[in-house]
Amino acid sequence: MLKLLMQMFGASKPRPSPKPKAKPASRSKPVADRPAQPIERERVFKVAGLEKLEGDGNYSFPVVGESNYQKSLGLLAGPKEKVGKSIACVAVVEHEPSNKWDSNACPVFIDGYRIGHLAKDDAKDLIKVGGEGCCYAVDALIKGGYKTSKYSGMFGVSLDFLPRQFPATPIQKEMFRFFGLKPPSALTRGESWDREEELKTHEKYKEWSDFRLIISYLLSEEGREDYCIKKPSMKALRDAFTQLRKEGHSSESLASSMDEVVELMIDDNPNLEKV
Incomplete structure (x- = not known):
């Protein structure tokens, strides 16, 4: 998975200290x-x-x-x-x-x-x-x-397929935004991979890699099944990650357990949760 420097944008209203929430033993279905x-x-x-x-x-x-x-x-x-x-x-x-x-x-x-x-x-x-x-x-x-x-x-x-000539994916375009860069028009996946190589030495590359892991999983069918959620928007993922980082969560901890990201997105949009 993929990269970073940016002023993270996105509305994030102040949130009180989260109350402990009862968490299901697993969000995977029986x-x-x-x-x-x-x-x-x-x-x-x-x-x-x-x-x-x-x-x-x-x-x-x-x-x-x-x-x-x-x-x-x-x-x-x-x-x-x-x-x-x-x-x-x-x-x-x-x-x-x-x-x-x-x-x-x-x-x-x-x-x-x-x-x-x-x-x-x-x-x-x-x-x-x-x-x-x-x-x-x-x-x-x-x-x-x-x-x-x-x-x-x-x-x-x-x-195992590397489609360099395909148009860039939404996650690749999000990488440009994460670093404060404007995605070029007609951006290809190959161009995105090349730019990512250049960004690997950036001080925020590790943070981007963690964020990319989160969005890749929660946008995937497997991730949505495990967390019993509908497909979130990129903005919802971005806003939740940004808010939690401001609250002091490390990007690594958010990537290793995505519960906080999911819970915050559901708090902001209850319709995201599958009933």
């Missing part, structure tokens, strides 16, 4: 609350004959929608255990123009099983590069999937 899903191998791909997307070994490119395919991922990864999984494999990403929900849909398959898809913006960017009906092989990592006596964590998937 196993019984998660709906069952059918398992179906949809496709057979000749992976060796596909063009392979290039990566850097960090498996930082996200797949979304994995919550809908937990049984398929469980079949691929094996039974859940106390410690989550980390299984390297090869995935296939294919543009599916006939998809009845979204003609830009780019589902992700592992061993023929549909296990998620690219985010809408990522799918559009991939189609711009590869054309309609494009299909690629890519190294993938199945991760997560822990299970205790009461709770169960979801499986997730990330890809």
Whole structure:
């Protein structure tokens, strides 16, 4: 994940010393609350004959929608255990123009099983590069999937793909704002990564890295599931982080346990919490 110097902006009304709040044992949903899903191998791909997307070994490119395919991922990864999984494999990403929900849909398959898809913006960017009906092989990592006596964590998937020519992500643009910089027009991910390298020696880089970890997790499907919240805005995340830093919390402590950030966002916007 990513960088920093800025005057942090954002409304932050004075907050009295927080009262101790009863916290659920875990915000992950009990196993019984998660709906069952059918398992179906949809496709057979000749992976060796596909063009392979290039990566850097960090498996930082996200797949979304994995919550809908937990049984398929469980079949691929094996039974859940106390410690989550980390299984390297090869995935296939294919543009599916006939998809009845979204003609830009780019589902992700592992061993023929549909296990998620690219985010809408990522799918559009991939189609711009590869054309309609494009299909690629890519190294993938199945991760997560822990299970205790009461709770169960979801499986997730990330890809080893470094899309330098794609437009910059919202988090990359937030990096520029964090450092007090104006994001250039038509900013690409590659340009953002290059600028980040320049910022790594900045005194506030560690603080940005912690903030980026927070926003990356709480914007992710897994993070929202764990904390039982709807998708927060970047401004809500920025305002909560800024206020808590002013109250004396270290960025490292906020990143290691995000409860304070979530509780403050919910205080400011109760509708953020899933009922």
